[in-house]
Amino acid sequence: MNQDYLIFGAGYHGEVKSFEAGQVEVQVEIKAPEETESSTSPSREALQQYTLPVTVIAVDGKRYNVATEGHPSEDEVKEAVERWQPQPIQTDELL
Numbered sequence: 001m002n003q004d005y006l007i008f009g010a011g012y013h014g015e016v017k018s019f020e021a022g023q024v025e026v027q028v029e030i031k032a033p034e035e036t037e038s039s040t041s042p043s044r045e046a047l048q049q050y051t052l053p054v055t056v057i058a059v060d061g062k063r064y065n066v067a068t069e070g071h072p073s074e075d076e077v078k079e080a081v082e083r084w085q086p087q088p089i090q091t092d093e094l095l
Helices: 076-086
Strands: 002-009 011-019 025-029 049-057 062-068
Touching: 002 025, 002 049, 002 076, 011 025, 011 076, 025 062, 049 076, 062 076
Parallel strands: 002 062
Antiparallel strands: 002 011, 025 049, 049 062
């Protein structure tokens, strides 16, 4: 069963991706910075994979999977939850 994971780092700022439940780390493609019309887009093969450790963070009494290379602030996580509306972890799904 898949769960939602908030991604911080590797070019992400709280976007949601879906991975198998119970992951202790997830692998994401490094997100390219916003491109301009004159820039050239990297080929799919050139995109690098990045591994981020997963932690569980509570927001308003609900628990969420957060994959991050740093420590996003409470406000950053709360903003990401409000913006992207990930599904919280159900009590029976906790690690």
